[in-house]
Amino acid sequence: MTQRANPLIHVLLLLTSLVCLIPFWLVLVVSLTEEKTLLRYGYSFWPKKFDLTAYLYLIQDATPIVRAYGVSIVVTVVGVIISLAITSMLAYSISRSDFPLKGIFTFYVFLTLLFSGGLLPWYLVYTRFLHVQDTLWALIIPGLLSGFNVLIMRTFFANSIPPSLIESSQIDGASELRIYFSMILPLSLPVMATIGLFVTISYWNEWFTSLVFINNQDLYTMQYLLNKTLLNIQFLAQVTSVAGGQITTRPPLESIRMAMAMIAICPMALVFPFLQKYFVKGLTIGAVKG
Amino acid sequence: MNSKKGLTVLLTTLLSSAIVFSGCSSNTTKSGSSSSESPKNTASSTAAAVKSDLKPYEVVMVYPDSTQRDLEKVQNAMNEYLKSTYPEMNMTVKLNPVDWGAWGDKTNLMFASGEKFDTIFTANWLGFESQVNKGALLPLDDLLKQYGPDIEKVEKDYHSGATRGGKIYGIHTHQELGGSQGIVVRKDLAEKYHFDLAALAKSRKMEDLEPMLKTIKENEPGITPMVGLPLPLEAYFKSGKMEMILDPVGLVRSNKDFKAVSYYDTDEYMNLARLTHSWFKQGYINKDASTSVQSNNDGWSKMKTGNAFAIAGADMEIVSDNSVPAPMPIRSKQVGMDLIQIPFNIDSLRTRKLADTTQAISKNSEDPARAMMLLNLFFKDAKLLSLFNYGIEGTHYVLKNGQVDLPEGKTTDNVGFYHDNQWQIGNQMLNYTRVGEDPKKYENYEKFNKDVAADPSIIFGFIFDSEPVKNELIAIENVRKTYDAGLNSGTLDPDVEVPKLTSKLKAAGIDKVVAEVQKQLDEWRKANGK
Numbered sequence: 001m002t003q004r005a006n007p008l009i010h011v012l013l014l015l016t017s018l019v020c021l022i023p024f025w026l027v028l029v030v031s032l033t034e035e036k037t038l039l040r041y042g043y044s045f046w047p048k049k050f051d052l053t054a055y056l057y058l059i060q061d062a063t064p065i066v067r068a069y070g071v072s073i074v075v076t077v078v079g080v081i082i083s084l085a086i087t088s089m090l091a092y093s094i095s096r097s098d099f100p101l102k103g104i105f106t107f108y109v110f111l112t113l114l115f116s117g118g119l120l121p122w123y124l125v126y127t128r129f130l131h132v133q134d135t136l137w138a139l140i141i142p143g144l145l146s147g148f149n150v151l152i153m154r155t156f157f158a159n160s161i162p163p164s165l166i167e168s169s170q171i172d173g174a175s176e177l178r179i180y181f182s183m184i185l186p187l188s189l190p191v192m193a194t195i196g197l198f199v200t201i202s203y204w205n206e207w208f209t210s211l212v213f214i215n216n217q218d219l220y221t222m223q224y225l226l227n228k229t230l231l232n233i234q235f236l237a238q239v240t241s242v243a244g245g246q247i248t249t250r251p252p253l254e255s256i257r258m259a260m261a262m263i264a265i266c267p268m269a270l271v272f273p274f275l276q277k278y279f280v281k282g283l284t285i286g287a288v289k290g
Numbered sequence: 291m292n293s294k295k296g297l298t299v300l301l302t303t304l305l306s307s308a309i310v311f312s313g314c315s316s317n318t319t320k321s322g323s324s325s326s327e328s329p330k331n332t333a334s335s336t337a338a339a340v341k342s343d344l345k346p347y348e349v350v351m352v353y354p355d356s357t358q359r360d361l362e363k364v365q366n367a368m369n370e371y372l373k374s375t376y377p378e379m380n381m382t383v384k385l386n387p388v389d390w391g392a393w394g395d396k397t398n399l400m401f402a403s404g405e406k407f408d409t410i411f412t413a414n415w416l417g418f419e420s421q422v423n424k425g426a427l428l429p430l431d432d433l434l435k436q437y438g439p440d441i442e443k444v445e446k447d448y449h450s451g452a453t454r455g456g457k458i459y460g461i462h463t464h465q466e467l468g469g470s471q472g473i474v475v476r477k478d479l480a481e482k483y484h485f486d487l488a489a490l491a492k493s494r495k496m497e498d499l500e501p502m503l504k505t506i507k508e509n510e511p512g513i514t515p516m517v518g519l520p521l522p523l524e525a526y527f528k529s530g531k532m533e534m535i536l537d538p539v540g541l542v543r544s545n546k547d548f549k550a551v552s553y554y555d556t557d558e559y560m561n562l563a564r565l566t567h568s569w570f571k572q573g574y575i576n577k578d579a580s581t582s583v584q585s586n587n588d589g590w591s592k593m594k595t596g597n598a599f600a601i602a603g604a605d606m607e608i609v610s611d612n613s614v615p616a617p618m619p620i621r622s623k624q625v626g627m628d629l630i631q632i633p634f635n636i637d638s639l640r641t642r643k644l645a646d647t648t649q650a651i652s653k654n655s656e657d658p659a660r661a662m663m664l665l666n667l668f669f670k671d672a673k674l675l676s677l678f679n680y681g682i683e684g685t686h687y688v689l690k691n692g693q694v695d696l697p698e699g700k701t702t703d704n705v706g707f708y709h710d711n712q713w714q715i716g717n718q719m720l721n722y723t724r725v726g727e728d729p730k731k732y733e734n735y736e737k738f739n740k741d742v743a744a745d746p747s748i749i750f751g752f753i754f755d756s757e758p759v760k761n762e763l764i765a766i767e768n769v770r771k772t773y774d775a776g777l778n779s780g781t782l783d784p785d786v787e788v789p790k791l792t793s794k795l796k797a798a799g800i801d802k803v804v805a806e807v808q809k810q811l812d813e814w815r816k817a818n819g820k
Binding site: 036039040042061064119120123124127128211212215217220227228230231232233235 | 356357359386389390391392393395396399402403405578591592594595597703704
């Protein structure tokens with residue numbers, strides 16, 4: 001049974017992976033097709049006329065992209081480290097059954113999953129209270145804590161770390177901090193990797209915070225740079241008919257947009273396979289009770 | 291039991307804290323708005339002493355633009371110039387361009403959060419209406435009187451577009467007062483087949499284009515006779531045959547009876563739609579016209595590939611004589627081949643156009659008087675205007691025979707500052723022209739403006755308040771979205787589809803909109819004695 005899986009499942013999985021891969025392939029091909037051919041014949045699955053102009057163009061004027069890449073990487077790395085630290089601390093605290101305010105904190109975390117303050121209060125907190133606009137913190141802080149991640153971690157701690165382990169450490173004289181750093185963290189690598197990957201992806205894909213908080217182009221993230229070009233095109237397409245052709249801004253060429261997309265995807269496509277082995281383990285242990 | 295009690299306590303605290311916080315926030319917004327009002331008073335009191343020294347003030351300018359690498363350099367140059375030329379104003383500017391795509395989100399948040407900024411570009415296609423309704427913009431009448439003499443010199447008669455409730459909320463850029471629409475064809479092919487373009491320009495009938503399309507279709511394999519702009523039929527139709535009040539309701543121009551109708555119900559619309567459809571069926575229009583409209587893969591970029599002949603319903607460039615076929619210098623350069631424009635229609639002076647490009651002053655401004663002084667400078671100081679529009683001479687542009695060109699070896703992408711949106715601010719006629727443009731461009735504009743101003747629309751000055759029919763308009767917009775691309779590109783048969791469309795529009799409440807338009811129009815006529 002385990003050796004020979006159902007062929008139907010194979011076919012299904014094959015189809016699913018195709019559905020995921022085909023758009024990816026199309027983007028790659030379009031990025032490698034000559035612009036005029038694109039205008040004339042539209043997209044195709046095989047380049048009618050192979051052409052590297054888009055990539056050469058991006059390399060030639062690489063400063064904004066390299067910068068955006070750097071910003072994205074810094075934000076992601078710093079964000080993930082801080083995020084894992086505070087997520088696990090909060091999750092660990094509310095996973096301990098002997099923590100008196102456990103219920104209140106759990107409920108508070110849970111509440112954030114159901115209700116949010118809305119866009120304007122969110123914006124006001126960061127700009128008027130924390131004054132982080134136009135700094136890297138504006139990109140890092142908003143993504144630090146997600147209630148969902150806290151709850152997954154809490155379940156993991158509650159289920160896979162026996163309370164007696166903590167108790168025995170306490171008897172041996174370990175302080176709470178010592179227990180946390182020397183016992184809990186090493187034991188929870190799978191869930192840390194899983195949540196780490198979640199957070200990494202969400203940081204890497206985040207563009208809205210840049211849109212709202214960042215004016216300084218040196219602090220644009222990769223995704224925002226990409227999103228910006230796409231949004232601009234969409235917007236201009238909408239308004240040019242109304243504005244009577246007054247807007248002369250040229251939308252960037254189709255193949256360049258696609259080439260940018262390819263470049264933005266790369267790091268995630270590289271990181272994913274290495275973390276994948278933890279992924280399944282951490283998630284199942286975190287999700288299943290018992 | 292215990293936990294339940296805890297929950298109640300928690301919820302109570304949460305609720306009460308929520309109430310406290312919301313109370314706080316409304317307080318802060320209140321105090322915010324009052325604090326934004328009080329400087330207005332101080333502004334007008336200091337304004338009395340314009341000649342003496344004003345407190346230094348930074349005017350923050352918000353406008354849509356793509357990212358410019360050398361923004362700061364340009365800003366510094368502007369500030370140096372302001373300091374040396376207008377020391378008595380004691381002001382600096384801060385350029386705060388917002389990306390086109392982020393414009394809506396960002397400006398709404400800026401308004402709502404009470405962030406300090408002074409001037410903002412706005413237009414009826416960028417949410418001017420809702421900004422006025424929200425009270426986000428300051429009324430400008432008094433400020434204009436006091437600090438806007440150079441604005442008034444050229445724009446005094448053209449404030450109606452941005453006037454709401456008897457108050458002016460925006461300052462129209464001094465530029466062309468309308469447009470001109472018609473047909474654009476490729477010069478080489480038109481000459482090859484000896485097309486009589488002058489006759490076409492004289493008759494001004496779309497039908498007369500058909501034989502040319504036929505010739506191209508038969509003799510030039512691989513060349514699409516006509517490619518679609520976004521909404522070719524609509525563009526030409528709305529400017530030429532209708533006085534639009536709000537899409538899709540307007541007055542038919544030929545009967546001057548002030549009777550509002552939906553344009554889908556007019557014969558003029560049906561005739562044009564049938565013609566477009568017959569062209570589509572005969573293969574004169576590109577097969578993907580309905581989708582290319584949506585993807586911005588428009589006629590101009592199709593022209594660029596070299597296998598298209600004509601575009602119908604395009605905006606013409608304003609040249610010295612706008613009634614005869616003429617070369618199209620700017621588009622020709624963009625597309626990379628010689629184009630000829632055949633004008634069919636010149637806009638009449640319309641209220642709507644006057645709210646297409648305006649500068650307003652935000653309620654978050656701490657010194658509206660200084661903001662108005664700056665706006666006024668853009669209507670009088672060509673040097674400041676060039677700095678804002680073209681950047682620094684020698685770095686971002688060079689002058690060749692009095693025309694602007696890119697510095698040697700630079701492209702628009704790597705020059706560092708290529709703002710090039712001269713239509714956004716000030717007196718556009720003060721600008722340089724670009725190499726390739728008619729050096730007399732702005733003289734042509736002035737002449738064109740005389741023609742337009744001499745022919746005001748019969749409803750010039752009328753502004754429709756869409757508030758009472760807001761919901762209907764959204765429903766109508768959704769219906770139109772599903773049909774317009776197909777009908778405008780000729781893909782759909784109007785005799786089959788338009789009846790379906792109109793019945794759906796009826797269900798969406800078009801009759802109510804038409805009635806509301808008629809009602810407001812009648813009131814306006816009574817009040818203005820038309």
